[in-house]
Structure formats: C-alpha cells, structure tokens
Amino acid sequence: MKKISRDRLKLEEYQYGLAHHDKIILAKAITLVESKLSSDEQLAEVLIESILAHTGKSIRIGITGSPGVGKSTFIETFGKFLTQQNKRVAVLAIDPSSTVSQGSILGDKTRMEELAKDPLAFIRPTASRNALGGVAHKTREAILLCEAAGFDIILVETVGVGQSETMVRGMVDFFLLLMLAGSGDELQGIKKGIMEMADGVVITKADGDNKKRATEAQAHFLHALHLFQLPDSGWSPQVLTASALQKESIDEVWKMITSFQVHALQNGWLNEQRKKQDAAWFYETIQNQALSFLLSNPAIQEKKLQLESAIAEKKITPPYASRQLMEEILSRFKG
Amino acid sequence: MKKISRDRLKLEEYQYGLAHHDKIILAKAITLVESKLSSDEQLAEVLIESILAHTGKSIRIGITGSPGVGKSTFIETFGKFLTQQNKRVAVLAIDPSSTVSQGSILGDKTRMEELAKDPLAFIRPTASRNALGGVAHKTREAILLCEAAGFDIILVETVGVGQSETMVRGMVDFFLLLMLAGSGDELQGIKKGIMEMADGVVITKADGDNKKRATEAQAHFLHALHLFQLPDSGWSPQVLTASALQKESIDEVWKMITSFQVHALQNGWLNEQRKKQDAAWFYETIQNQALSFLLSNPAIQEKKLQLESAIAEKKITPPYASRQLMEEILSRFKG
DSSP states (O other), X not given: OOOOOOOOOOHHHHHHHHHTTOHHHHHHHXXXXXXXXXXXXXXXXHHHHHHGGGOSOSEEEEEEXXXXXXXXHHHHHHHHHHHHTTOOEEEEEXXXXXXTTOOOSSOOGGGGHHHHHOTTEEEEEOOSSSOHHHHHHHHHHHHHHHHHTTOSEEEEEEESXXXXXHHHHTTOSEXXXXXXXXXXXXXXXXXXXXXXXXXXXXXEOOOTTHHHHHHHHHXXXXXXXXXXXXXXXXXXXXXXXXXXXXXXXXXXXXXHHHHHHHHHHHTSHHHHHHHHHHHHHHHHHHHHHHHHHHHTSHHHHHHHHHHHHHHHTTSSOHHHHHHHHHHHHHHTBOO | OOOOOOOOOOHHHHHHHHHTTOXXXXXXXXXXXXXXXXXXXXXXXXXXXXXXXXXXXXXXXXXXXOTTSOHHHHHHHHHHHHHHTTOOEEEEEEOOOOTTTOOXXXXXXXXXHHHHHOTTEEEEEOOSSSOHHHHHHHHHHHHHHHHHTTOXXXXXXXXXXSHHHHXXXXXXXXXXXXXXXXXXOHHHHSOHHHHHHOSEEEEEOOOTTHHHHHHHHHHHHHHHHHTSOOOTTOOOOEEXXXXXXXXXXXXXXHHHHHHHHHHHHHTXXXXXXXXXXXXXXXXXXXXXXXXXXXXXXXXXXXXHHHXXXXXXXXXXXXXXXXXXXXXXXXXXXXX
C-alpha cells in the first residue's frame, strides 16, 4: 500500500531525518525542494542552506546512454555491487521527456526492483512536468540532500538525447556513457558532443554472442575517444566492456571511477571543478531569474506590451524592440 | 580567385542591392548582420528595420537529418528542381558544431556545386564560431535579408543533433526531416522530439536495391508519426520516399510543401505562427540581454562578485545567492 502524504514536516524534522540517514525523510525533502508552492520554496531554501556543511563528500557520477542500451539493468547491477561493499548509493533519474508529447521515456523505480529494495540504496525519478532547466535545477539540490543523508555515491541517470547530458555534466564529477556494440556505425547514434563529455565508456551487454562485437566496439570507441583532446582533468577516458546480466566486469567499472577520483583529487581538478560548477549554477540561476524580476516592475511590463504590439504589426523587429526595452530599463535605475 | 573585402557599404548601397536582387550585396549584408563590431551592429539594425516591409513573402523551410542521410545531395537536387521552375532559392546552413572541439560538421558550399553556380540560387553557410543561440539569432535576420533580396524559397539546413532543430523550427513555416531506410531501428537514431516537429519526412536514397527498404521505412515512419498528436497547424505530416541521385519524386516533395502552404494559409495558421515566432524571438532576445544589462550597473556587479565569493567558500548555495542578487536589483529600481 502506498501512503500518500502531502504534509510538510518542520525544518528540524527534515534536518534530523537527513542527519540520521532516513530515506523516507530524504524523499520528503526532495519533494519539498521540487515544490512550486512559495511557502515550500522558502522552507526548502532554509533547509538546503542549513545542510550545506554536510554536503560534497560523495562521488557524483552521471550515467547516460541511448534507449535500449540497458541503462536500468546496468545501474541495478552496478548499484548492487556497490551496496554489497557497504556503500550507500542514491540514483537520481532525470527524464527530460519530449517537448511535444510530454511522454515519459524513463519508467519508475520498478525498473530496478532489486536495488529499490536494498536498504543501502535510494532511487528517485525526477518529475518530468517541468521545463528541462527546472528539472536540472532541482536535481542539483537533490544531490546535496542525498549527500546530507549520508550517501557515498550519487548516480545521476539521464537519457542520451542531448540537452540534458550537458546539464548533468555540469553537476557531476565523472560522466559515464553506456554504449551498445552496433553494426559499425556506432558513432552515428550518439551525439559527438556527448561522446566528448565522457570520462568513461562502457560497452554494455558484452555477453554470449555479443562478446566479440563488444570487444571490437571497445577498440573502435577507444580510437574515437583519442581523436578528442584530453579533458581539463588530465584524465584519459577509458573504454570498458561489461555484462550487467552476467555481472561481469562491473568491478572494472568501479575501479575506473575510483582511479579517476584519486587522479582528480591529487591534481586538484575535482575541487576546482566543483567550484566552477557552483559558479555556473549561480550564473544560470540569475540568467533565468533576471528577466522575470525586471518584468515585475509595472512600467517595464507596460513598455514590453507596447513593443509586442509593434512587433505584431510588423513595425519593428524583435531585436530592435529588445534594445528599446533595455534602454527603458537602464533609465529606471538608481545610482 | 576569392576576393576578400571587409569594407562596409553605405546603408543606401545595401538597400539598393537588396531591392535589385544582388546576391553579392546580400552576402555582404549577412556578413554585416553577423558582425560583432558595435558600429556594424547599429548599421545592421537600421538596415533590417528599413527592409521589414519587403519581408515575409517567401516560404521558409527547415531541413534536417542525421549526418550521412544525404542532406547536401537532396538540397542540391531539390534546389535545382525549384530554380528550373524559375523560383529563387536561398540556402542557409546552420552548423552548431560540437561544444568541445568546435569541429565543423557541415562543409562549405562546395557540397552543392551545381546549385552554387545557379544564378537563381544563393547558398550561405553560417559561421560556427558563435554560441548556438547567437547563430540562430543571426539566421533569423539572414532570412529577412534573403526575402528582401527577392528569394521565394528559403531552405534552412541544420544537422540532426538536437538543440539547433528546436531553434530552426521556431523560424520556419515547414519542417522537413530527411531519414534513411535503416535496419529496423530507424527511430533510435533520431530524437523522438525532432520527429514530432516534422511536417514532412522524406526517406532519402530510395533507389536501386534500397527502394524496397525505403518503402518499408515509409510505412514504418507513417505509423510512428500517427502516434503523435496532430500539430497545431491541423496539417497531417506526410512521409515520402525520394532519390536525389535519380531525381525521383523530388516533385512530390515540393507538392507536399505547397499543399501544406495552401492549407496553412487558408486556416490562418501560417500568419498566426509567424506572429508567434516573432513574439518568441523577442522574448528570447530580452531573456538573453536582461542579465548583461543589469550587470552593467556597477553596484549590481559588485554585489554579484561578493556573492560569488560566498559561494566559493561554500557559505551559501547558488540559488540563495541568486535571490539575494535579485533583491539588490529590486531595491535599486525607481518607480
């Protein structure tokens, strides 16, 4: 039986629950953070600020791959492998959906039944009703909450369709791309840009008849990756084959990620990278909020409506109208 | 021999050249519009405003498809087909490039040698050095310039990799997706979201041994398209097969587009759509410019720097810092 409770807890209850690694409270805290109610937003902000000192200690791993590549099976097996080593694993799944139909690509946590039942694991699909920017924004906060709740490893899952990958890249330490051994044109299916963001590639379903093709694909991708310049981290991206079904080489994947972590901690990149990510997060937020704050001024809003009419009557172009609006704004500034 | 001239013309020279359908002047006008020099920007703005009454009479067609689908060959054959009917055809190619390597995916106009030599055709690859938003912004102005220069049909070409398609969709009347008959998983290669934006799909290279597979793919895509809801235009997307090499069914593609045009003019959608696109262009522009205008105020800039330090020291989160900055902004507004 699913208990639905929309009641909000008190700040101290969230804080206590997170400090005591309570998954139910964590889930409620993420719901709070995703809420669009203004009272919830205020509480969420206070909560996040109050737990900030308890964040940052996990390794944040982005996982992407086209539909059909076996992401769920891989994450389930990989997650179980980690919990067996007594690691606490949180999975945050981002579903950008398609813009027109709002159809959900990712399913829910029933995709990873075993992992979902694991006391050391936490799985959270992100609501898809928001704009992509909105979802990503809340995912960053969900990462912080998971860290405050004591999770050692955060897996941020996304579908390999473009925009969401760039956002996820901007909030994780290690970016893992799952690929399938294909019919020779493996590079066509996935965006070159996503390939370039990867710190590691895993050729999935490397079992049975597929094994040989997977090994061939491994060489192929390794070659392709070497065409790109080395990432800023100085880490040379690796390509592995693995079978989530047969539980083969899953340990290799984790070894790759921990090697990366050691490398990136030693050369100081990880620390720098997280600072850069926070700075980018700030910039992105003010970029998104600036216009609505300006338009909350009635005179600016009025001017905007006038300009919109002029555009509709084809008297002026949108860029010209924009400059007019900006001049109006500047004229209304003190100091 | 390629003559390189960076000299700017006078406003009247651009206007005269465009009015007289001069392709060399048109090319220079687009270069002016793409320039980042502030003096050029001012001249470009005056130029665009002055030609506004002579724009809007073309049909604007977006064409996309994955690399390898034969976009260049298709556009060359389609373009020649149109010029043979005495239509004037402009091709604007957008190359978003990949974010890391800045590598160019599209080539230059040598891809369409025949069309490039055609006196009734004009081909313009868009510079790829800018951010994607920047490129798209200038493409809209390039469309207006081409229309002022008497072009009847504007083809806006883009690579099938995601973000640029949404932008191009926002500036054209008809969106054409080129696909290749594949090995059964045709829908995996292209984003579902791009599929949903299409008013028409053409299965390319439908010749020789490929013909049967193309016809099968046609049925497949038609089925897939019918899973989506009908677009706002009320137009039911069509799926055709064509061979650019054998020049087969190219007339069918044009017939589809003109049918669409009649449909969308009659039900008023085309007019409404263009108004909506202009409104969206305006919003996008002010959204992009608002923050930099705010930050041109020294006090706001100073506050931003303070907040950035606090973020770097992990004293506050980026969303909290953003709200602080917005409050500072509001406090500095007159009336």
